Amino acid sequence: MALPLDDPDYALLWPVDVFRDEFGAVLASSDSQALELLCREAFASPELAERIVRDRSPENPWDDAFVTARELEARLDAIREQPQPRPYYHQRSGAKALAVPRLDLARRAFARLVADFDRNGYLDRAFEKDCADAPRDDPSFILEERLDVAELWPLRPDSWSEEIFYSLVEVFHDFVARPRTVERYHDWDNCGAHYGSYATKPGRALYLARVNAILERNGFNLRLAPDGEDAGRLVVATDDARDDLLERSIAADDTHADPVRHAIRLFRARDASRAEKRSAVVSLALVLENERGLLKQEFLSGDEGALFTIANQFAVRHQNVNQRPDYDDAYLDWIFWWYLATVELIRSLRQREAAQP
Template sequence: MASHKYYSERLGLNPNANGLPLLDICGLFLRIYELLRTDGYFDEALGSWCVDAGHISGYLGDVDLEILLAIRKKNLYPVEDRALSYSEDDLFDVIEFLYQHVSAPVEGTMHNYGGCGMHWETFNKQKGKILLREKVNGVLGHYVRRFELSANGEILSSPDIGFEMIFEADLPTKDKTVVDRTNAAVVRYRRHGSTADDRRQAVRDLVDVLEYLRPQLKLLLTKSDENDLFNIANNFGIRHLNDQQKTSYDAAIWHSWMFYFYLSTIHVVLRKIEVFNTK
């Protein structure tokens, strides 16, 4: 269901109609982090506090050290002190790190003395990841730049409007090569920080999947249609590098079109193969 557009946005008066700036997003992220921290979602990994025992270490032990070893950056932790100074890369690195270590509290013991609270003893990582992803994507949905946290814990660019469903649809095949290569191409294309070369390579990878399926395509398409399918990749600087290639086009726009064209084609072709094989 589409969210309600309020007065200033409807009239074009809202200065943040296209999304909030990074500083505001960092502030929103900090608030959800603090809520989850208070509710025990990071106790297992980051540790907790007891009025009697003081700081109780989590399984990460020295969190600063573990972040440095994992991300190779300093001055990211404690999140409470650093979040408002994060760059975009910092924010996304920390989100991905926390996603690997969040866990929902399940059972524990109430420590009433001094209002200490729950000492959680058992945790569920999957439930923690689901909630953190939901909360993070709720925040990122307000960002002026379009990103989301995937179920695999990677920050990816959000799908272009109208193409959301294609990333949610399962590929109708049990061929691991097709599934793995297609999914890898999608991640390469959507990954935060992907370059123009990354996106061109992602298009090429999708074409390679179709090349792999070509023997079966010959049973479904005319020779002319088959040739047309590969014409763009073979003659517009995607698969080959020679003076015959046509490359005087806006790569940012057309590589996006090629990516969605070939990804959609893979889905269609696999469904046609599935139907053909059931006859």
Template sequence: MSHVFYSQRIGVNPNLNGLELQDVVELFVRVFNQFMSEGYFDEAFGFNCVDAGPITGNIKDVELDILLSVRKKYLWPIELYCKSYSEDDLLDIIEYLYQKVSKPIDGVMHSWGECGMHWEKFSKEDGQIEFKEKINTVLGHYRVKFELTDSGEVLHIPEKGFEAIFSAEIPSQDKNIINRINAATTSFRRHGASIDNRRQAVRDLADVLEYLRPQLQEHLTTKDEKDIFNIANNFGIRHHNDRQKTDYDAAIWLSWMFYFYLSTIHMVLRKKSHTD
């Protein structure tokens, strides 16, 4: 566990709730420059040799590659455009760099003019692991909580107290269940997820519960089991008609529904695995 410093412990630190976007961008740029200087992007973007000049990497035109993949201008060079980055821009460039980073493993030393290492062998997996760790440290300082995942997506960090349920293994071998749960959790946590995206995530979990309904009936009281589907069927989750009750705060309601359904699914699957 990281140390909590004095001003944070007593509640007087001016950034208790996290740093503003521009401060986080500055941290990101410094971390990126460190990776660049250590050769973690030499394979992708190339490097400069004091003798031979620019040595191209796998990507000849980084700006073009970003435009084709991210569909955005004014992200690269990072040093030039970082001060105008929006939150979306920062998270886009982080995801892009995660796809390109690779740790230098072996090469030859070019001592002339103190040029340094010319790396020839790289490990993408090791590079991504280290990049993710450093970037998540940076994102951990942001007032809006995100994390870079192993899949290379930046997602919202789960609400406090629910972290374990996202990292817990789904106790099922049924691909239909696993794929639905994974799709729902990713959709719910994705940066920029709309109310409709979150409603669809809850709907997907309700469908999983429908699939597991025989097991639900074994492990829940009849009233509890009916209440689960009453909420899904009559509160604008699974159906769209004039009988639906929708006069509620969707952001709060959908968040509660999502965690309630996800927890119920895990409970039923664990009960089922113990009886099989």
């Protein structure tokens, strides 16, 4: 019988992109037990994992441990993420957006998330398995080495300042790694599974998605950066269109890659000062200066000068008595995004040039 992927029990708990990448890696390993573990973790119901178990059963007349997995592979486009709950009555009846972030709720939700990751083996590579026969060392010592703060484990969210909360969000990103296999199951004293074959990339991707969801629903204007020089660090949130621009800019690999990535890191840092934002704009202005010939060639006559007039006359690139330093930070933000979009335009023009015979 075909997989009923429209059934709510087959809804995906993971982000689709994260699951696709990890499913491909696990399927390539030809390890049906690893596939079972992945499906138990990633889907709302264990039904899909149970089908994989039945596939490798001795009673299976076809003796094909991957028939379900191959069907899933062929129908990946039909998989759907579990939707967020629809708004409840008071939310539908005009409740206002959060005026301030809900720090208490976010801290407690984050502590539950870390406990869930720990229970599923995502912290075993960093902290070791807490086994009944061989208890692990106190994770507080590892956290203290990183953060210079003692007695952070077990997690006590009500005791965290906002800064400690943010630091813990970042440090656990560096610790998590997804276990792909169960090496053995230890019954004694409810010890449970001993995992192995840890993979950092899917662990961090899942962690990032879950943490960012907590921050978003509790009104924080911060997100863990998925890539760039500040990957795994909290940065100021942007809208989807600007997120796409940032991703393309960070992924680009050309002569301008390093200064552009450096500018992005400076600008979107959680605590970026006015001076750091100015430095980010200066880095982009230098990229544009190096491409001035192309800009003159492609823009209407004289239009490219407006890009540099702003940088030169508004106390961005230089400091002198003729400049205008008294402008709102919102204009600095506008200049950054304008310049970054122009760098992306230059890359597109260069690609077009390279494609011409």
